Amino acid sequence: MQLVFPTMIRSQKMSKMREARVAAEECPIARTLEILGDRWSLMIIRDAFDGIRRFGEFRNNLGLAKNILAGRLRDLVEHGILRVAPASDGSAYHEYVLTDKGRQLFPIIVSLRQWGEEHLFSAGEKHSILVDNLSGKPISKLAVSSQQGEILDANDCHREKVIKH
Numbered sequence: 001m002q003l004v005f006p007t008m009i010r011s012q013k014m015s016k017m018r019e020a021r022v023a024a025e026e027c028p029i030a031r032t033l034e035i036l037g038d039r040w041s042l043m044i045i046r047d048a049f050d051g052i053r054r055f056g057e058f059r060n061n062l063g064l065a066k067n068i069l070a071g072r073l074r075d076l077v078e079h080g081i082l083r084v085a086p087a088s089d090g091s092a093y094h095e096y097v098l099t100d101k102g103r104q105l106f107p108i109i110v111s112l113r114q115w116g117e118e119h120l121f122s123a124g125e126k127h128s129i130l131v132d133n134l135s136g137k138p139i140s141k142l143a144v145s146s147q148q149g150e151i152l153d154a155n156d157c158h159r160e161k162v163i164k165h
Contacts, residue, residue, distance in 0.1 A: 053095035
């Protein structure tokens with residue numbers, strides 16, 4: 001016999017309500033934020049790009065409570081951003097590995113980093129930088145470009161109501 005607690009039922013109902021709300025949303029940003037819109041999910045993804053793969057490593061690096069970390073990892077796996085894999089060293093542990101879908105978040109992580117570098121640090125204040133493995137030099141600033149390769153800003157774009165693919 002399986003025990004069902006009221007908090008589990010409430011959590012399942014909230015999850016289904018959230019899924020219905022996301023499915024009805026036409027804005028890709030709103031849908032993305034439903035999955036990635038909290039600090040911890042983005043920090044987990046950042047750490048995954050930095051090569052962290054095990055629960056304990058994420059926990060040590062982020063200082064996050066076990067239950068919160070477990071929930072965020074579960075959500076990221078459920079949404080196909082991470083996958084669970086056997087430990088690369090052959091131990092009994094498992095690892096969280098970025099999927100192709102997860103690796104496609106790299107430009108988002110880089111743009112958040114670059115915005116923070118530009119706006120949240122004083123001149124000369126120490127911070128980490130992202131460097132190209134081949135040259136050892138900082139990467140170029142990301143830019144949005146047109147299909148013809150021209151650099152665009154917010155005044156050069158607008159959103160259409162709905163585009164089906």
